Amino acid sequence: MPSRREPCLGSPLVHRRLSTLPAARKQGHARLLLEWLHDEAVRLQCEQIHLDSGVGLDRTAAHRLYFNVGFRISSHHFAMEL
Numbered sequence: 001m002p003s004r005r006e007p008c009l010g011s012p013l014v015h016r017r018l019s020t021l022p023a024a025r026k027q028g029h030a031r032l033l034l035e036w037l038h039d040e041a042v043r044l045q046c047e048q049i050h051l052d053s054g055v056g057l058d059r060t061a062a063h064r065l066y067f068n069v070g071f072r073i074s075s076h077h078f079a080m081e082l
Contacts (some may be wrong), residue, residue, distance in 0.1 A: 018053070034069050
């Protein structure tokens with residue numbers, strides 16, 4: 001049975017925010033973090049990793065990275081400002 005520190009065991013690992021400071025981009029930090037996240041999800045016996053990402057032209061490089069490490073778009077998330 002998983003402990004509080006090991007939440008998956010058949011459930012998805014959900015990562016909501018991934019951001020790199022502009023001065024630190026293009027140095028491989030995000031890729032290393034995603035590789036660690038993958039390895040940790042495997043260790044915790046997760047079934048999937050879910051990653052939410054904003055949209056817009058400023059997110060193109062991030063989305064390219066997500067595709068390159070194996071993520072795919074599985075749904076759209078809709079929001080309405082009130």
